[in-house]
Amino acid sequence: MAVHPICVVGDPVLHHPTRPVEHFDDELRTLVEDMFETMAAANGVGLAANQIGVDLRVFVYDCPDDEGVQHRGVVVNPELTTSGIPQGMPDPDDDWEGCLSVPGESYPTGRASWAKVTGSDVDGKPIEVEGTGFFARCLQHETDHLDGHLYLDRLMGRHARAAKKMVRRNGWGIPGLTWDPAESGDPFAEDED
Template identity: 45%
Template sequence: MAERPIRLFGDPVLRSRCDVIPVGDPRAAPLVADLLENVRIPGRAGLAANQIGVGLRAFSYNIDGDVGYVINPELVEVSGEPELVEEGCLSVPGFYFPRRRYPFARVRGVDLDGNVVEISGEGLMAQALQHEVDHLDGHLYIEGLEPEAKREAMRAIRQAPWY
């Protein structure tokens, strides 16, 4: 496996809902291996399949040394009062903007063998779970910014050298 290039804001794959992966699909194991390898790169908390150009419903996470993956994840629970947190994204490199996220989140999906997996957490884990499921639903975090922050974000993105 090798480091996979990250798809950037403007790439259509980031705006499409990812397809469910059937249990036993031969594409699943290599995709999970790539997601796990690429989320271990320093500075990465999560990586959705569409960020590496694959329109399948899977993501990996790397929060405080806890590394894992979920196939076909669905956000099944959020709780608490949404809090303003600084958030960034590999697909919008170099920027962090204030975004409201729930302080607790739970995701349910499956592993490579089709066993049910539940991941939950608070703080950064909750933020990452919400962020990655948003990706798989075809949404970037900047869509959820407050109007003034969103205007600032779009202005900054249009001036970015990678745009």
């Protein structure tokens, strides 16, 4: 297993839909193992293949739901179904979302309260995963990645404007930028004084 560098907002691989997985083989299993290892090193709750530069429709997750139950797995070639997404500005107290491809930043993001993903496991067997609350947010976020969208694309109003400024301030938004979780650790960890 290996920890891979994570692509940062602006890399073209993050902004185009991924290709469906056609071969369920040892190469796919190795990719999934590496994705779990990379996600763990970054202290993430989900990781899509294109976040490590691989143009394939697969994501891994290790995410709690709102009741504290941990969900861990992989979905290959996911298709997403959700309840309605609330209209208007997201709740600034409850709707914060972050992303390993936008390290250390988070913004209120509107998401459906329920989501279901159908697809395949790493062996090609059909699976269905559904969740509510934070876990539903994770399923939507990772599927968005595979469709070529970042959560920043869903921001509204002042949050969208602030995110655009943040991308420029950090020197992101250009191809080829990555960060290495094996060296940097958790980009969302609170600094201790």
